[in-house]
Amino acid sequence: MNGEPDEDGGGRSPAPVLEARGLCKSFGSVRALIDVNLDLYPGEVLGLMGDNGAGKSTTVKILAGALQPDAGEIRINGRPVSLRGPIDARRAGIETVYQDLAVVPMLDVAENVFLGREVRRRGPLGVLRALDKRTMRRQAAEHLRALNVGIHSVRQRVDTLSGGQRQGVAVGRAVAFGRHIVIMDEPTAALGVRESRRVIELIQLIRRRGLSVILISHNLPQVLEISDRIMVLRNGRRVGVVRTAETDMQQVVRLITGAEVLDQPAAQGSEGWAGGEA
Amino acid sequence: MADDPVETVPPVRRTRLAAVRAAAARQVMAISWIGVLAGIVVIGAIATYTAPCGCFLTGDNLLTTAQEFSYIAIAALGGAMVIMTRGIDLSVGANMAFTGLITATLLSRFHLHPVAAVAIGLALGLGAGLLNGLLITVAGMQPFIATLGTMSVFRGLALVYSQGFTLYPPASFTALGQGHLGPIPNPFVILVGLTVLLSAFLSGTALGRHVYAVGGNEDAARLLGIEVERVKVFVYVLAGLLGAVGGILLMSFLGSANPGAATGYELDVIAAAVIGGVSLFGGEGTLFGTVLGAALIQEIQNVLLLERVPGYWTTLVVGLVILGAIGVDQVRRRLRRT
Numbered sequence A: 001m002n003g004e005p006d007e008d009g010g011g012r013s014p015a016p017v018l019e020a021r022g023l024c025k026s027f028g029s030v031r032a033l034i035d036v037n038l039d040l041y042p043g044e045v046l047g048l049m050g051d052n053g054a055g056k057s058t059t060v061k062i063l064a065g066a067l068q069p070d071a072g073e074i075r076i077n078g079r080p081v082s083l084r085g086p087i088d089a090r091r092a093g094i095e096t097v098y099q100d101l102a103v104v105p106m107l108d109v110a111e112n113v114f115l116g117r118e119v120r121r122r123g124p125l126g127v128l129r130a131l132d133k134r135t136m137r138r139q140a141a142e143h144l145r146a147l148n149v150g151i152h153s154v155r156q157r158v159d160t161l162s163g164g165q166r167q168g169v170a171v172g173r174a175v176a177f178g179r180h181i182v183i184m185d186e187p188t189a190a191l192g193v194r195e196s197r198r199v200i201e202l203i204q205l206i207r208r209r210g211l212s213v214i215l216i217s218h219n220l221p222q223v224l225e226i227s228d229r230i231m232v233l234r235n236g237r238r239v240g241v242v243r244t245a246e247t248d249m250q251q252v253v254r255l256i257t258g259a260e261v262l263d264q265p266a267a268q269g270s271e272g273w274a275g276g277e278a
Numbered sequence B: 001m002a003d004d005p006v007e008t009v010p011p012v013r014r015t016r017l018a019a020v021r022a023a024a025a026r027q028v029m030a031i032s033w034i035g036v037l038a039g040i041v042v043i044g045a046i047a048t049y050t051a052p053c054g055c056f057l058t059g060d061n062l063l064t065t066a067q068e069f070s071y072i073a074i075a076a077l078g079g080a081m082v083i084m085t086r087g088i089d090l091s092v093g094a095n096m097a098f099t100g101l102i103t104a105t106l107l108s109r110f111h112l113h114p115v116a117a118v119a120i121g122l123a124l125g126l127g128a129g130l131l132n133g134l135l136i137t138v139a140g141m142q143p144f145i146a147t148l149g150t151m152s153v154f155r156g157l158a159l160v161y162s163q164g165f166t167l168y169p170p171a172s173f174t175a176l177g178q179g180h181l182g183p184i185p186n187p188f189v190i191l192v193g194l195t196v197l198l199s200a201f202l203s204g205t206a207l208g209r210h211v212y213a214v215g216g217n218e219d220a221a222r223l224l225g226i227e228v229e230r231v232k233v234f235v236y237v238l239a240g241l242l243g244a245v246g247g248i249l250l251m252s253f254l255g256s257a258n259p260g261a262a263t264g265y266e267l268d269v270i271a272a273a274v275i276g277g278v279s280l281f282g283g284e285g286t287l288f289g290t291v292l293g294a295a296l297i298q299e300i301q302n303v304l305l306l307e308r309v310p311g312y313w314t315t316l317v318v319g320l321v322i323l324g325a326i327g328v329d330q331v332r333r334r335l336r337r338t
């Protein structure tokens, strides 16, 4: 067997919080993902790297329930799950910071944090039940204060915020509700130096809280700095997973550009489940 | 952009108070209907002193004006919510004619009880809205195209059904649109009630906030698990229902049901929303602003009439106001970006 823990996760807890096996996804004739396996261990930061169009965002959207894979299986804490929509993924404890942030500019900070899972007052009116705005504002303020992202008022409209503050709202939402996993798709791509720093600190804070993070980034030094392992995709295939402590920039660049391939396509498909049955 | 590292470290640290004050200023600017309200007051003040009859600021004139703009304003409540989701409903004028006509027919030809006739008329409006919503979500048509089609279909149904003739409904029906609650015309009372109710819905319920979310960033709404298609169907259904309310009240007030009634009202509805601060780009605006927008259009028509300006000018002036409102919207959006 070519099990992952022996290969590159040795010394860790043997039970991954998230396992994906044989993920495939095509858009028409474009094969965005081909037989991709992914393991994520408790409390680790997994860097997901690859060139433009390698399939990173597609992987993320599948794990976030926003896209349905053509084939493949996902397990969370050993249990198979089917993520038919974003709500399913959230219920499973996966929160996502999307590449384009997924904030609504015209709504205020608290509304954005709670969008799609609003707190409502009790009552018989079903969908017409009144919102409990006070509770939502208080909780949103608490979460954002804990993250220290520099947002003064949760009543501020998001389109009046700076890029870094908007990022703070998106990250704050993920951290506030994530129970197992937070996925971040290029969270620093649009940010300046100082604001990127802040996001890195946030990721470390999330890890300290015991959550696992999948970080997608084109910023190699940044990924080398904060990740525990790095997984590289190329043209929709996984070309390798390396432990950050045992690699260097040159090797990762070789993987990204295709100059080196660690995973054998034939072996990937036969890879077994890493964790024991729950 | 604010992402510029130089900009993120200002030389003078803004105090918290200054930041709060700036946010407050932005909030005031964000109230899209303040300009419309100012316009209504200024035009009213000018008309009060310059109208040759000296009759602008009389109860009679104001109440008649309120009566006359209520039908369009009621329909505009629905139209505004559609535009908030970044859609458009061109079929509402035809819907008003169709539902009003059928309701009148049920009364005058089939002698139904007024309550039953109105209920059927409202149900037809709801069905018309449902058709729009399904064409846009399930069939995936552009809102403009889908409602352009249903506009002709609804108008055609009204023409076919009436054979082009005008119907005269009984007094039991005209009492609804011509009646008063105290001195206030019934349609205006209904308008105020619906505006309060629907505004509370928009600001106070999850579904109401989702209307803004779908128009503001549809992809985000979908990624966050909001059932975007359902929200859209909902606003078109509501628009159809409110169109029927406006149509039935209009026919009832006129005392005649004519298949050509309410022609072009769909554009007045859109104008009211846009003047009132509802952005055609979606996600923005209030129902209160929309009602003010409809009121401003009616006031301009009224004042031009009192000032003895030939009626042809009205269309021109309203057109300029619409262009002004769109300009203001664009400036506002640009200011927010920075």
Ligand SMILES: Nc1ncnc2c1ncn2[C@@H]1O[C@H](COP(=O)(O)OP(=O)(O)OP(=O)(O)O)[C@@H](O)[C@H]1O
Pocket: A027, A030, A031, A032, A050, A051, A052, A053, A054, A055, A056, A057, A058, A059
């Ligand atoms: N909705 C879609 N329809 C068609 N093709 C798509 C769609 N989404 C992704 N693709 C294609 O799938 C491939 C993988 O895209 P993906 O967005 O996952 O790449 P990525 O690794 O996130 O790239 P980037 O670094 O540019 O964000 C690309 O060829 C892309 O064009």
Ligand SMILES: [Mg+2]
Pocket: A056, A057, A058, A099, A185
């Ligand atoms: Mg991407």
